[in-house]
Amino acid sequence: MTNIQQMAMKAKAVSPILAEASSEQKNRALEAMMTGLKDQEKRILEANREDIALAKTSGLNEAMIDRLSLQNRMDGILTDIEQVKQLPDPIGEVFEQQTLPNQLQVVKCRTPIGVLGVIYESRPNVTIDVSALTIKSGNCAILRGGSETLHTNLVLVDCLQKAFVSAGLPSEAIQLLASANRAHVQEMLRQHAYIDLIIPRGSANLQEFCRENSTIPVIFGGIGICHLFVDASADFEKALMVIDNAKTQRPTVCNALDTLLVHGEIAPFFIPKVVDALGKKEVRFRMDEKASKICSGCPLAGEKDWDTEWLSLVLGIKVVENLRDAIDHIRAHSTGHSDGILTENKANAELFVKAIDSAAVYVNASTRFTDGGQMGLGAEVANSTQKLHARGPMGLKELTSYKWVIRGNYHVRN
Amino acid sequence: MTNIQQMAMKAKAVSPILAEASSEQKNRALEAMMTGLKDQEKRILEANREDIALAKTSGLNEAMIDRLSLQNRMDGILTDIEQVKQLPDPIGEVFEQQTLPNQLQVVKCRTPIGVLGVIYESRPNVTIDVSALTIKSGNCAILRGGSETLHTNLVLVDCLQKAFVSAGLPSEAIQLLASANRAHVQEMLRQHAYIDLIIPRGSANLQEFCRENSTIPVIFGGIGICHLFVDASADFEKALMVIDNAKTQRPTVCNALDTLLVHGEIAPFFIPKVVDALGKKEVRFRMDEKASKICSGCPLAGEKDWDTEWLSLVLGIKVVENLRDAIDHIRAHSTGHSDGILTENKANAELFVKAIDSAAVYVNASTRFTDGGQMGLGAEVANSTQKLHARGPMGLKELTSYKWVIRGNYHVRN
Numbered sequence: 002m003t004n005i006q007q008m009a010m011k012a013k014a015v016s017p018i019l020a021e022a023s024s025e026q027k028n029r030a031l032e033a034m035m036t037g038l039k040d041q042e043k044r045i046l047e048a049n050r051e052d053i054a055l056a057k058t059s060g061l062n063e064a065m066i067d068r069l070s071l072q073n074r075m076d077g078i079l080t081d082i083e084q085v086k087q088l089p090d091p092i093g094e095v096f097e098q099q100t101l102p103n104q105l106q107v108v109k110c111r112t113p114i115g116v117l118g119v120i121y122e123s124r125p126n127v128t129i130d131v132s133a134l135t136i137k138s139g140n141c142a143i144l145r146g147g148s149e150t151l152h153t154n155l156v157l158v159d160c161l162q163k164a165f166v167s168a169g170l171p172s173e174a175i176q177l178l179a180s181a182n183r184a185h186v187q188e189m190l191r192q193h194a195y196i197d198l199i200i201p202r203g204s205a206n207l208q209e210f211c212r213e214n215s216t217i218p219v220i221f222g223g224i225g226i227c228h229l230f231v232d233a234s235a236d237f238e239k240a241l242m243v244i245d246n247a248k249t250q251r252p253t254v255c256n257a258l259d260t261l262l263v264h265g266e267i268a269p270f271f272i273p274k275v276v277d278a279l280g281k282k283e284v285r286f287r288m289d290e291k292a293s294k295i296c297s298g299c300p301l302a303g304e305k306d307w308d309t310e311w312l313s314l315v316l317g318i319k320v321v322e323n324l325r326d327a328i329d330h331i332r333a334h335s336t337g338h339s340d341g342i343l344t345e346n347k348a349n350a351e352l353f354v355k356a357i358d359s360a361a362v363y364v365n366a367s368t369r370f371t372d373g374g375q376m377g378l379g380a381e382v383a384n385s386t387q388k389l390h391a392r393g394p395m396g397l398k399e400l401t402s403y404k405w406v407i408r409g410n411y412h413v414r415n
Numbered sequence: 416m417t418n419i420q421q422m423a424m425k426a427k428a429v430s431p432i433l434a435e436a437s438s439e440q441k442n443r444a445l446e447a448m449m450t451g452l453k454d455q456e457k458r459i460l461e462a463n464r465e466d467i468a469l470a471k472t473s474g475l476n477e478a479m480i481d482r483l484s485l486q487n488r489m490d491g492i493l494t495d496i497e498q499v500k501q502l503p504d505p506i507g508e509v510f511e512q513q514t515l516p517n518q519l520q521v522v523k524c525r526t527p528i529g530v531l532g533v534i535y536e537s538r539p540n541v542t543i544d545v546s547a548l549t550i551k552s553g554n555c556a557i558l559r560g561g562s563e564t565l566h567t568n569l570v571l572v573d574c575l576q577k578a579f580v581s582a583g584l585p586s587e588a589i590q591l592l593a594s595a596n597r598a599h600v601q602e603m604l605r606q607h608a609y610i611d612l613i614i615p616r617g618s619a620n621l622q623e624f625c626r627e628n629s630t631i632p633v634i635f636g637g638i639g640i641c642h643l644f645v646d647a648s649a650d651f652e653k654a655l656m657v658i659d660n661a662k663t664q665r666p667t668v669c670n671a672l673d674t675l676l677v678h679g680e681i682a683p684f685f686i687p688k689v690v691d692a693l694g695k696k697e698v699r700f701r702m703d704e705k706a707s708k709i710c711s712g713c714p715l716a717g718e719k720d721w722d723t724e725w726l727s728l729v730l731g732i733k734v735v736e737n738l739r740d741a742i743d744h745i746r747a748h749s750t751g752h753s754d755g756i757l758t759e760n761k762a763n764a765e766l767f768v769k770a771i772d773s774a775a776v777y778v779n780a781s782t783r784f785t786d787g788g789q790m791g792l793g794a795e796v797a798n799s800t801q802k803l804h805a806r807g808p809m810g811l812k813e814l815t816s817y818k819w820v821i822r823g824n825y826h827v828r829n
Contacts, residue, residue, distance in 0.1 A: 017746070021769060101791060105780060112772055114802050193626065197802050212607065216626050218633075218803045239825035246827035332431070343825070354820050355435060358526055366519060366823030375828065376819070377515060388528050388611050388816035389632045390804040402802035405790070406768050409780030411653035411757070413660035414789065 005188045008176050009195035012116040012141040015171040020113045020139045024090035026168060030136050031086040033164035035079050038129070041160050042075055048152040049125070056149050064253065068123045069150055078129050084379040085133040091397045092139045095406075106408040111401045113139035115197040118189055118217065119382070122147040122203045128157050130380045132175045136165070138400040141174050143196065145189065148181030155179060183210070190215035200383045205310075220395070222360075222385040225255035225338030226310050227368045230262040230327040230353070232344035237271060239365075240343040241278055246367040249282045252314050255384060256339050256361075256371040259310060260317040262327045268320045269295055275318065284314045291320035307334045324349050328356045335359055337386045339368040360386050360393035419602045422590050423609035426530040426555040429585040434527045434553045438504035440582060444550050445500040447578035449493050452543070455574050456489055462566040463539070470563050478667065482537045483564055492543050498793040499547040505811045506553045509820075520822040525815045527553035529611040532603055532631065533796070536561040536617040542571050544794045546589045550579070552814040555588050557610065559603065562595030569593060597624070604629035614797050619724075634809070636774075636799040639669035639752030640724050641782045644676040644741040644767070646758035651685055653779075654757040655692055660781040661755075663696045666728050669798060670753045670775075670785040673724060674731040676741045682734045683709055689732065698728045705734035721748045738763050742770045749773055751800045753782040774800050774807035 002010075038045065049071045056066050071078075094111040101107060117140050121127050128146055135142040146154040154177055162172035178189060190199060190211060199219045201211045211219045229247060231240050247258035263271055272295045276286060287302035302317050307330070311317075321327045324342075331340050341363025342353040350364045361371040371393060373381025378396025385391050391399035416424075452459065463485045470480050485492075508525040515521060531554050535541050542560055549556040560568040568591055576586035592599060604613060604625060613633045615625045625633045643661060645654050661672035677685055686709045690700060701716035716731050721744070725731075735741045738756075745754050755777030756767040764778045775785040785807060787795025792810025799805050805813035 017770070017772075020772065099791065101789075105784065107790060110768075112802075115772075212630050218801070236825065243825050243827055250828055350822075354524075356431070358431075358434065358529075359818060361819040361821060364820075364822040366821055366826040367828050369828040370519065370821060370826070371819070375515075376521065377513065387632070388526075392816055393819045402806055404773060405775040405785070405807045406778075407775060407780055407784060408764075408778040411650065411657050412780040412784070413656055414664055414781050414783040 003188060005178065005185060006192060008143055008178065009116065009189070009192040011173045012143055012176060013195040015173045016113070016115050016141045018171055019136070019141055019174055020092070020115075022139060022170060026170065027090065027137055027139070028086050030165050030168035030170050031082055031133060033167045034129075034133065034161055035082050037160040037164045038075065038079060038157075041156065045075070045153065045156050045160070046071060048156040051152045052150055061149065065123060065149070069125065071125055071153065074126060078126050081126070081130055081380050082133045085137050085397070088137065088379045088397055090137065091401050096403075103412060104410070105412055108406050109403045110406050111398075111403050114400055114402050115140060116195055117142040117400070118145070118192075118196045118199045119143070120145045120186060120189075120199065120201045120203065120207065120211070122207070123150060125150045125153040125157060127202065128154050129161075131382055132161050134380055134382050134397055134400060136170070136174060138397045140400055143176050143178055143189065145178040145180070145186060151179055151181070186210070187214050190217060193217045202383055218389075220383050220385050220390065221387045222338075222383050223255050224310060224336050224386060225257070225368075225371075226259045226308065226334060226336045227256060227338055228260045228262060228331045228335060228340045229258055229368065230321070230324070230331070230342045231264060231267065231271060232324065232342060232346060232349055233264040233266040234345040234349070235267075235343040236345060237267070237274070241274055243343060243365070243367050244275060245278060245282070247369055248279060248284060248316050249314065250367070250369055253312050255310070256368050257312070258316065258368055260307060260319065260334070262319050262321045262330055263292070264327075265291070265320050265322050268292065272296055272318060272320075279316065282314070284316050287315060287317045289319040292318045295320075310336070324352060328353065331357055331359075338384070339363065339371040341366060341368055360384070417602060419592065419599055420606060422557055422592065423530065423603070423606040425587045426557055426590060427609040429587045430527070430529050430555045432585055433550070433555055433588055434506070434529075436553060436584060440584065441504065441551055441553070442500050444579050444582035444584050445496055445547060447581045448543075448547065448575055449496050451574040451578045452489065452493060452571075455570065459489070459567065459570050459574070460485060462570040465566045466564055475563065479537060479563070483539070485539060485567065488540060492540050495540070495544055495794050496547045499551050499811070502551065502793045502811055504551065505815050510817075517826060518824070519826055522820050523817045524820050525812075526818050528814055528816050529554060530609055531556040531814070532559070532606075532610045532613045533557070534559045534600060534603075534613065534615045534617065534621065534625070536621070537564060539564045539567040539571060541616065542568050543575075545796055546575050548794055548796050548811055548814060550584075550588060552811045554814055557590050557592055557603065559592040559594070559600060565593055565595070600624070601628050604631060607631045616797055632803075634797050634799050634804065635801045636752075636797050637669050638724060638750050638800060639671070639782075639785075640673045640722065640748060640750045641670060641752055642674045642676060642745050642749060642754045643672055643782065644735070644738070644745070644756045645678060645681065645685060646738065646756060646760060646763055647678040647680040648759040648763070649681075649757040650759060651681070651688070655688055657757060657779070657781050658689060659692060659696070661783055662693060662698060662730050663728065664781070664783055667726050669724070670782050671726070672730065672782055674721060674733065674748070676733050676735045676744055677706070678741075679705070679734050679736050682706065686710055686732060686734075693730065696728070698730050701729060701731045703733040706732045709734075724750070738766060742767065745771055752798070753777065753785040755780060755782055774798070
């Protein structure tokens, strides 16, 4: 038996203990996590500096190194755990109660999913966020973090496991797969006898790898080619602020704006405003022919550009004839993450909402709100762009399944 | 481009039309289906007789031929469509409304999943049930029925497609993959660019094939190794009726009883009652050592028998020491479909309900109730035993996803 299979079996074996743990016990574990992380802060930061030093040696770029660092971030991590602790426990919640005509009492009751396999890269705070959500929702998890954060994650998971034990929960509730080898990930993806769900947080390449190799259900997500359509009726000053926010507030993330669609009637005066305002913030543009005629000097977009998630200060701009044209473009190029309309016309807003089938559809707001924390979920374990199980930000409830509980008086079927 | 890829692309292309169709239009399509099937009854039954004749020639067994036949079943099929028509339209339903502290208005809104791939065997009424649920929930589907029902399905799908067109919906809403070739199924399982969900209705072998080959999410289910535990406090006369019903009312289906667990205290007098009553109905038994000592003459169960879905008049009987012992056996051997306890002890009932993590958990009722029709869903598209997306009977609502709709006043994120 391989190491990975053993980890998966251990997780499955302890999962009923987590499933039956009381809210009090799970909250005690979260408290112990906070205490343990505080007590071990020095050791954690030491390991983190080791990872950073190695990352610099191996030539990782500044942005990657920044995501890796826990310096000045420990307080935020503890706050995340405290928030998850404050949230109501989803497990055991009873919903859709009914009494059938034959007097059978039927309810649905929320249960944990069981064992999660979470595969992610760089940011070590994900280790803590995911663990807090996993424990609170009565699940177990096998975490496979990025190889560049190995030392940090080893210390973090050691702290977590000690916290669980001190709260009377098994240390195997969270296990770390400390391997940079993709063959090991591949093996993990085939443990359908023990692992119930795979959550890959990372590149399109990682997700594709999971799609091709997993025999376990996978939550796809986190790839956002996001659009805003500026309707002819929009409030232009305010629209400009929203576009600026969606593009520049944090350009490296999945809910940042990628393509701006502008109604043809307003394009001649509105696009120059956008170029002026965002250009000052070092945004670079890729324009369709019509837009580039309005703003000569801006480079033409290649056909592939409409299918590119920029994750940087690049913005595609395209002139569309009308709302229907905008809808068609979004349907053809969106990854179904976050798309919005800016308009004062209520009928157009509702037509857009009905026609666009993305995880988050916006009317007069920045796409940057697609986020578990912003939506009141406390934290998020993933941002799903697929249609099964959960869509958009996934918090505690999205880490649950349900069972039907049927109570009778020795009922038989006719 | 292959034929299958073309079908999948066509389905994806028309899926927004289905998604935007009004309840009235979808109900008109369901009415037209009923009218069309009634008008074409003679042609349908002719094609069905052709399939039956071929099945007899190729030596299919009586049970299979019975499942294949539509003789005397057309009324039931029309009633199923009418029931689906009567159910409320799930699409567009708004739930979990909230106003965030920053005044953003957030709701979730129910949407169709998109394109379903349904793979099933024999029974041609599934073609109609699945199509009715698919249309009502705003989805499209590619159906791959059993090769032994090919002639029947060709006529049925022709009727359905004409009905859709008469209601102003595209004929491609339901397409039939008329192929007995598994390589074609394999190709279907890789159309993740166009198909959103695979529902295999059939053998464990078919489900395993889908698990290994699909790059599309799969709903696993319909394999039921079902248990009843008779507690020491049960009402024995009534318990016997429930056991009889669970085992003999329809032994060939997934929610029929497979293993009876009997509390040690009552085993000596209760097991002979079971053997006496069910033996008269030609049930054959497989017993553990303790039970077989009580009823000598009954064959001993092999270790594999506890992991066998009988689908016939065979019943495993095992003596357990207590409730915890029963729970351990069920956890080790259940497929998570339907498991129950028969008891007058409320604390034991609640402990059982908490500890057993199956799609349907029963207290004092027959396992035979795990069924969409019985649970008020009108019909069912599958009976899920996995934990993602939907568990247990799946009706209209389980064929939906949701999107977040966020309405603001040009909100930006801080």
